[in-house]
Amino acid sequence: MSSDGARRRDVTVADVAKAAQVSKAQAARALGNYGAVSEDVRERVLAAAEELNYRPNELARSMNTGKSNTIGVVVGDIENPHFGLATRGITDTAKKSGFNVILINTDEDTAAEVDAVRVLLDKRVDGLIVAPASSVETQHLRRVHEAGRPLVLLDRSAEDLAVETVAVDMTVISYESTNYLLDAGHRRVAFISTLRSDTVFSAGMRLGSSQISDRLEGMRRAFADSGHNFPEDLVRLNAGDAGSIRKLTREVLLGADPATAVVASDGLIALSVVEAIQEMGLRIPEDVSFLMYDDFAWTRLTTPPLTVVSQPVYEMGAAAAAALIRQIEGRPPLVPAPEFNAALVHRGSVGAVPGTSGSGPAHSASPSSSVLPSFRSSAVP
Structure with a gap:
């Protein structure tokens, strides 16, 4: 097998440190933007990282910091424009605050939703936005809430689950x-x-x-x-x-x-x-x-x-993301909570x-x- 066909080894912090002629600890501090490091060392490390096309190991970083800067979103049907527009509101708001979004579709199936929540938690997302497939079968969401994980419900409520919910009456x-x-x-x-x-x-x-x-x-x-x-x-x-x-x-x-x-x-x-x-x-x-x-x-x-x-679908998605980010950052919810109202638009079909x-x-x-x-x-x- 030719070297062109082989998978290229990921560039590590050690590779960057060697290219910048600094210690691995200095390179890690410069790349992670923490601790004391001289401006000269920082510039050499960042230049070496760019030259080597270094990409940080986000999983390792999240294990060290406890934060992944990632939000998990679970919806019933991404083919439905309702959820597409809501997801756009979520991603636009998340991006402004430095968060990425992982989206999973469940086909309105509760078992698939349970699995989706598990997968997202395994990926160490910082919080979850869920449009529950069932407002009754919500034990998996209750466990997330009781574990203290940030959780916001979108579009639908869940029985006997007191979490922030963004929805129209x-x-x-x-x-x-x-x-x-x-x-x-x-x-x-x-x-x-x-x-x-x-x-x-x-x-x-x-x-x-x-x-x-x-x-x-x-x-x-x-x-x-x-x-x-x-x-x-x-x-x-x-x-x-x-x-x-x-x-x-x-x-x-x-x-x-x-x-x-x-x-x-x-x-x-x-x-x-x-x-x-x-x-x-x-x-x-x-x-x-x-x-x-x-x-x-x-x-x-x-x-x-x-x-x-x-319905103000985009605004609801944006509000759900904002509410979740407040939870992640340890800030209290807005009081009073934002209200969203639907409107009947009269046209020609009645x-x-x-x-x-x-x-x-x-x-x-x-x-x-x-x-x-x-x-x-x-x-x-």
Whole structure:
């Protein structure tokens, strides 16, 4: 085997010391920026390190100092733009404070999350930001907290775990958006979510996600306050791939007492729901109204543009990183804690119930609103 094909040996502190003609201890102090060392020695060591392309052994450094300047982030689905934007907020904030980020995707699987947390702790991250796959099965997070490791929850809370949590109150915005649909005359409102469940949804059942539980509770309250029965038979969980989402959409729209409005719990689901509505030859909002959680660029590129629940996702990620860094540095949390609110963005995808004149939300009367819903651009993330 040629020397070109062989793996190059890592440059060590001893190599740098030899090239700079100083002791190994002097080189280590200069490279680690600690202890007493003359300016002449420091310059010679740094010049030698640059010439040799020296890279510090971060694991060894973290073992010596107890700090790795690294944050571990665990999310359910990095394909979901919601988590992509939140992660951008985390990394931008972490970078400003000198921290690197290690990101692990769990596919919303609790066992994978347990393993991800273990791997990150083994890598000696200074703290963890976790969007828990389950708000109920959180023993692994409890152990992290009880061990005194810095921990912040993102987007979802965990039952009986008193740690800093950065999330929107989904019950409030769900109540508001459901009232918007009720005001338009809708009584058969479907809700489609990826949340995994072994049983068919029924009112009062314990759900594994605080986010989905709060959204459904907001819907239930809005129906109750308006004097109408909540259509729990139109709640669909276990929406997996695009095919299953389209199947669930057809179920709620083609049943004996079909939905007149559909709510998608996130942007990935929304894409497949809109696709299913197109395949069925239905029009938004003339035949079926549509509302979704999260506001992304593509939601404004459809005909008509979609009504959404907009969340300050980037800001939430940034706040989670800032909260974690305060914990790592031993500083107290902000009091009061930052609050984040979602907003209902009215566009053109909610209209009156089909077959009624309706006095509810107005939608565009332009010619484009009378055709099948479609994208005005193919550049969809």
